[in-house]
Amino acid sequence: MPRLPNRTLEEFVKDYERTGQILRPNPDWEEDLRQTVVVTPEIAARVRTYTQVQKKKPRPECRCQEAVSRPGVAPLIELNDGKTIPSLGLGTWLGFTKTGDREPVKDNSVQKAVEIAIDSGYRHIDTAAIYSTEQQVGAAIRKKIAEGAVAREDLFVTSKLWNNNHAKSAVVPALKMSLAKLGLKYLDLYLIHWPIAQTSLQEHATYADIDYVETWEGMMEAQALGLVKSIGVSNFNVTQLDRLITMSKVKPAALQIEVNLNLQQEELIKFCKTHNIAVIGYTPFGSLFHNRAAKDAPPPRSDDQTLLKIADRHHKTVAQVNLRYLIELGVIPIPKSVTKKRIEANIEVFDFQLNQQERDVLKSFDRNYRTIAVTMWKDSPYYPFNK
Numbered sequence: 001m002p003r004l005p006n007r008t009l010e011e012f013v014k015d016y017e018r019t020g021q022i023l024r025p026n027p028d029w030e031e032d033l034r035q036t037v038v039v040t041p042e043i044a045a046r047v048r049t050y051t052q053v054q055k056k057k058p059r060p061e062c063r064c065q066e067a068v069s070r071p072g073v074a075p076l077i078e079l080n081d082g083k084t085i086p087s088l089g090l091g092t093w094l095g096f097t098k099t100g101d102r103e104p105v106k107d108n109s110v111q112k113a114v115e116i117a118i119d120s121g122y123r124h125i126d127t128a129a130i131y132s133t134e135q136q137v138g139a140a141i142r143k144k145i146a147e148g149a150v151a152r153e154d155l156f157v158t159s160k161l162w163n164n165n166h167a168k169s170a171v172v173p174a175l176k177m178s179l180a181k182l183g184l185k186y187l188d189l190y191l192i193h194w195p196i197a198q199t200s201l202q203e204h205a206t207y208a209d210i211d212y213v214e215t216w217e218g219m220m221e222a223q224a225l226g227l228v229k230s231i232g233v234s235n236f237n238v239t240q241l242d243r244l245i246t247m248s249k250v251k252p253a254a255l256q257i258e259v260n261l262n263l264q265q266e267e268l269i270k271f272c273k274t275h276n277i278a279v280i281g282y283t284p285f286g287s288l289f290h291n292r293a294a295k296d297a298p299p300p301r302s303d304d305q306t307l308l309k310i311a312d313r314h315h316k317t318v319a320q321v322n323l324r325y326l327i328e329l330g331v332i333p334i335p336k337s338v339t340k341k342r343i344e345a346n347i348e349v350f351d352f353q354l355n356q357q358e359r360d361v362l363k364s365f366d367r368n369y370r371t372i373a374v375t376m377w378k379d380s381p382y383y384p385f386n387k
């Protein structure tokens with residue numbers, strides 16, 4: 001079954017250009033082209049020349065989040081350091097248990113999820129030292145590379161530095177440990193997971209008196225060593241981000257924060273747009289699903305009638321509408337799922353657009369309500385929330 005029926009060569013090229021894929025052609029592009037038109041040597045030569053010309057052109061300001069592209073392909077967004085990041089990724093944190101501990105890794109479901117994700121078109125995978133999923137993420141990536149399904153340079157792999165490794169001298173060894181677990185030579189993005197430094201791995205450990213500006217120097221060193229392409233931070237507020245930018249030579253390429261319908265982060269997103277910092281949105285579903293919503297969580301749930309109507313209008317699910325809305329806010333969502341159908345559906349959000357009226361409805365659910373509040377750290381001088 002052709003994946004791109006009834007399209008002319010010009011439409012094909014235009015689509016690739018619009019989605020940013022022309023700059024780093026998707027490994028499937030020749031196959032896609034073959035299924036679109038009969039590829040004569042003349043057509044192949046034209047596309048090759050076109051690709052080369054586009055590669056040499058100065059890159060325009062990326063407006064990928066506004067574009068509608070092919071289903072299953074997340075357009076690339078340019079970072080402030082010249083690298084690119086796919087505009088949707090797969091999360092791999094297993095979450096908390098009912099008693100509030102981290103869900104233990106019991107089986108190889110994360111490895112399977114990453115394999116399914118790569119087969120479904122995901123090129124961006126999010127993990128962290130604290131999730132204990134780096135081994136499985138790495139195993140899946142290496143398997144897919146060995147199978148020839150994807151090349152390392154087409155993947156965007158993120159990991160994060162945990163709070164117990166905030167001393168400048170601890171950053172490179174911690175990153176090397178993550179790389180060893182992943183079985184990779186480099187990361188695409190390494191984030192300071194929290195602005196808070198702690199003395200040991202335990203969540204209830206005491207605070208270490210280390211300023212994140214010092215930690216950032218370790219991150220810059222890791223980047224200079226070529227162990228990571230881009231560096232960024234997570235869970236920083238506007239004041240902390242501003243201070244980091246003012247006091248450091250390298251600007252963070254990305255900020256990863258919670259963004260969902262109940263926490264739309266207008267101020268932080270605006271700040272990041274002004275400073276050309278990409279915003280990666282974690283816990284993108286927030287309290288949308290009944291089984292994940294706390295008793296006090298504000299609406300909506302996935303059976304909300306207004307959301308169902310919007311979803312029906314676009315022949316999409318409520319979960320897909322939720323993700324599309326975040327993309328249109330300029331956010332790169334990283335939905336987590338270990339369920340094949342959901343993994344596949346969560347990336348099918350680049351072939352439709354919401355209208356202003358629909359966006360207004362979605363905006364109305366913003367309550368500044370946090371799913372991940374980490375109140376156990378509220379006494380830290382670096383606690384990022386409500387400041």
Ligand SMILES: NC(=O)c1ccc[n+]([C@@H]2O[C@H](COP(=O)([O-])OP(=O)(O)OC[C@H]3O[C@@H](n4cnc5c(N)ncnc54)[C@H](OP(=O)(O)O)[C@@H]3O)[C@@H](O)[C@H]2O)c1
Binds near residue numbers: 090235282292338346
């Ligand atoms: N930087 C940070 O501090 C931080 C904090 C939290 C999370 N993160 C990152 O962000 C990622 C995503 O956040 P999250 O895991 O907290 O939450 P999330 O992605 O908003 O939600 C995950 C939950 O939603 C379910 N789900 C996924 N797609 C669905 C669909 N289409 N329909 C119905 N249910 C669906 C999943 O179930 P199944 O898996 O059973 O399918 C899982 O229970 C994490 O995995 C992690 O990589 C970063």
